[in-house]
Amino acid sequence: MSESGSQDAWVYMEHQAGEFTGPSLEVLAAGRKVADKLGQKLVAVLLGTNIEKLAHIAIEYGADQAIYADHAELSNYGCLQYTRVLHQMAQKKRPHAMLFVADEIGRDLAPRLAYRLETGLATDNIELEVTDYFYPPTKTTYKNLMVQIRPDFATRVARIYTPRTRPQIATVRPGNFKPLPKNPMRKGEVIRFSGSLVDSDFKVVVEGMEDLPKSGVDLQGADCIVSLGLGILKDGKGNPRNPLEAYKLANELADTVAAKWGMKVEIGSSRGLIYAGLKELEGIITVDRQVGQTGKTVSPDIYFALGISGSVQHKVGMQRSAKIVAINLNPKAPIFEIAHYPIVGDLYEVVPKIIEEIRRG
Ligand SMILES: Cc1cc2nc3c(=O)[nH]c(=O)nc-3n(C[C@H](O)[C@H](O)[C@H](O)COP(=O)(O)OP(=O)(O)OC[C@H]3O[C@@H](n4cnc5c(N)ncnc54)[C@H](O)[C@@H]3O)c2cc1C
Known part of the structure; x- marks a missing residue:
């Protein structure tokens, strides 16, 4: 028209x-x-x-x-x-x-x-x-x-x-x-x-409707998301780390936030980590945890980005979060362009300190 x-x-x-x-x-x-x-x-x-x-x-x-x-x-x-x-x-x-x-x-x-x-x-x-x-x-x-x-x-x-x-x-x-x-x-x-x-x-007739099985992961309903990226694969000294260590650390942070601040917390992920197809994370870091352009768009009160570079496809999915805490070794990582709390450092060292601080506070 x-x-x-x-x-x-x-x-x-x-x-x-x-x-x-x-x-x-x-x-x-x-x-x-x-x-x-x-x-x-x-x-x-x-x-x-x-x-x-x-x-x-x-x-x-x-x-x-x-x-x-x-x-x-x-x-x-x-x-x-x-x-x-x-x-x-x-x-x-x-x-x-x-x-x-x-x-x-x-x-x-x-x-x-x-x-x-x-x-x-x-x-x-x-x-x-x-x-x-x-x-x-x-x-x-x-x-x-x-x-x-x-x-x-x-x-x-x-x-x-x-x-x-x-x-x-x-x-x-x-x-x-x-x-x-x-x-x-x-x-x-x-x-x-x-x-x-x-x-x-x-020409098309609807004969019945059936709900699809629901995922147990509710990223869009979470007050806080702790998201993991490919940065979990090595520590700040370049030593390979078992990704399950970072997953446990993320859960410890999630549990601490939930207990201390009464928030509903979910674990999220970059697509990079999901598509890396790591055996250790099979059935744990699944596609329903993906944040970004081809995943979920989220806007929680707090978004922790652990070892996530901040590609445009990731950022469009989380940039409306009220507070973004980003931990990355690279001070030039694009995630820092939108982080409210940019922390340059090794996630394996920084996350335990954040957990300790929250517990103390
Ligand atoms: C059409 C299309 C759609 C896409 N959709 C999505 C989407 O929905 N969601 C999404 O996430 N991506 C999406 N992508 C992929 C996207 O472009 C990136 O490839 C992906 O987001 C990168 O994941 P990452 O940040 O985990 O990994 P990387 O880019 O490899 O970043 C890892 C980061 O970790 C840091 N790091 C390393 N070690 C440590 C450490 N010990 N401590 C702290 N930091 C550390 C590094 O400095 C680096 O910045 C899409 C791409 C395309 C083309």
Whole structure:
């Protein structure tokens, strides 16, 4: 769609058993930021069955308007039906931006919709900004463009501009925005949308739903994360160390923090350490502990980075932590660019001292 006449920031809200999912509320907060910068409305978009009440709750969580399509055929997620209705909504109302959670549903819906609307899509964003943008090929300045910010495949963070078509569609990675507090006093408009489906939308039939087994590791719910990197393989003198020693040390630190400060603590890891495939850490440092671009995005109160260099792919997953304590032998390690407590030293010497200090304090 062309940019003319487009307005408002839309957020597609996922829900389960009558409640919004946490990541959807996070993306709604991201949408609030975009809408405020645009000086336009934040619109929550919902699809499903018996969801009018939920549409009102979206207003309480920060939307100015909620548009919902309520049909028996939309009771379970179906990519063709959902794409059809969203496409009809977007064609009718012409949003400026549309945000989705970067999860299984958002990653399925957003590209389908972008294709049908003939517009751009930037995936896996960790931040969104709004700014004017000069497009050299046509010497045009586009006002109020949503800039989509995400790590690229190497060492940089990319800023993506999709100036010429609307809506600007983006998926946003969970863990990067905090949901807004629910305010039952907030007022907003709730609109029912009647979409129409066609036979070919029912080529895929959902026969049943089953939850996947849940991992026992809850990085995103932790108040404190003690993360290990490849630096655990050698001490400060260059002597090889059994990685289990560092794992035990990390657990001792975790237990001390939990006992002394009453925090929920988890052990995390860089991808470097997980993919090193060390026999000693088999079944212990598993992929559900990975922090970063292709792992979890976390923002605990305290993040300990032990022997982690701080590649851009690791940093994008933990840079919103309230306090970052980094221990690294190399004073030029990139992790120190974002650490609140940079400690240059050997983790095998420094961690026992930190444990002692916390116990004493
Ligand atoms: C598409 C893509 C996606 C990726 N996704 C992720 C991701 O989600 N998460 C992630 O973590 N990585 C990810 N990576 C990998 C990333 O680029 C890095 O390779 C990885 O993070 C490095 O892990 P590391 O910091 O443990 O190891 P290294 O980079 O090898 O760093 C080890 C550090 O330990 C220090 N050190 C050594 N000995 C000690 C000691 N005794 N005491 C203290 N410090 C010591 C060293 O100075 C060094 O800085 C991705 C890469 C790509 C291309």
